[in-house]
Amino acid sequence: MKKKISIKGGKVHNVGYRLHLMNLADDVGIENFDAKNIKEAGVEAVRVLVESSEDNILEFFDIAKKGFPPHAVVESVDVDEYDRRVKPLESFRSAFNSAQLSKIANVGVTMLGKQDQMLGKQDQMLGKQDQMLGKQDQMLGKQDQTINTLQDIKANTSQIPDIKANTSEMKKLLAKGTPKIIIIEREQVKMKKDIANIKKALAMA
Template sequence: MIITMKVRALIRGQRVHGVGYRNHLFSEADSLCMDGFSARNLRENGLQLVEVLFEGDDRQVSSFMAFIRSSWPKAAEVSEISFEEYDGRVEKLTRFAIRFQAIQLSKGVESILRIEAKQDQMLEKQDRMLEKQDQMLGKQDLMLEKQDETVEEFRGVRSDLKEHMEKRFARIEGEIAEIKRVIRELGGSCV
């Protein structure tokens, strides 16, 4: 005759929530084909607590208790595990699976909505940055226009200066030639 047992396990620690503990336990309960299983996160005196209710035959219950004692998620920090007989109702494993999946999907949707909100904020910041970049490019264009105007002014000044200097040098050369001519006429020597 197969005897069905019900057990309540309490897993306490600094970090037993948000580490995949319930999924970890569910996977093992499912592999053992437990009749009933449920797990929920609670808090007790500042500690995190996972309450696990499970139901099965002697072999299943013993195997599951051994698993709970020896295995937990890598990120979990467990300080105490206790077991006690339980005489209340234990949810069917399949019912827990459906409910737990709905809870996890709900968390996923919340996470997606948070990501979407952050993405919107980032896009707004990016738009502001692009506006500033456009302003900077506008200022840069104005500076380049002024630079082109200045270069053209310098070219004009250089051209004017060159023309002026050429006329002046021509006049000076003419004056020197005239001075040399006069010195020669006076009987001096010129180089």
Template sequence: MERAQELKIPNFHAKNIKENGKQVVDVRVGGEGGRIDNFLKFVNENWPEFAEVENISVAEKEYEEDIMTLEDFSGLLSALQLSKIVQAGLGMVEMQKLTIEMQKQALGKHDQTLDKQDSMLDKQDSMLDKQDQTLTVIKSGVNEMRESREENKTLLLDFHQDTIKRFDNLDAKYGKIAENMERILEELKEERKEYRESIERLVNAIIESRKEK
């Protein structure tokens, strides 16, 4: 596509299609004959690196539909790449949201468990007032339960602190998401460059085949 821009070819379109179960690159160009010939010459002289080309064909004909302008095709290609970036970013954000929600649910369950334990201990205290004969034994049991409650509170406090640390880690991961987005953008730019080079080399191959005929 860059070569087409250099030659100021007004109409250009390229896409990957399948014909008879095989991968095919369909390239359509339109413009003045001299510019088209120069473009085809470039395609013939620049084969795609590592490409396995089984067959090349060149057809000059009037298409039933107009070939989009080179500017429109460039905009379409940029939009497709931007869509890939957005989808990748949204996927990572949704995963982070799901992780946070699961941690919130786990924290809520621990709070409910502690509330139930406190309620049970309150009932035990009420029963102690009614059971004077076993007061010593019951108080001993209550003290043990209270110690257990303190241990549970300590465990819950540790859980809260651990959760806070995890949230801090999530904040750091969100920073990495931005870095990953930049890396994905660079990869897509490289992919676009390789795609352009592949198209140009394939078109060159088509021109070379045409000359050989």
């Protein structure tokens, strides 16, 4: 005996319906079985072909019209006569399992591709982080140079008290009666040297 069963509804694809029906057919002793996801007038449908004894087919249909996969939305289950060849259940099982494994492999490849993209973006982020750290090191290096320069300036400007001391000495010499021109010339030379040293230090900064 052969029958064609059409199961229609809002959601009968990608809910494990064919696996559910294949296991049911195996349980009730259906020898030949086939199931395909199709659309009829724009509505999702599963077309099932069965070939077995009348008792087995009646039992199969009785269970199939009541028991649905958890996420299926079924609107109708209809039975019609069928007179063409129906493939053996084991043949369907083999083809079905191969198709499912292929889907799993494709999903795995897609996930690996996305993972590679994520790793690539992560590498880019790490590269940018390294650049930022490099710039930070450069800034710290410049800061060290600035500190060293300021220290050099401080060391060189320490000569300023010498200028004050020279001025004081000049006043003392004048008070003792040393000729003003000699005193002034002598002190001017010293002051010029001191000022030149300070300018040189500031220019190095």
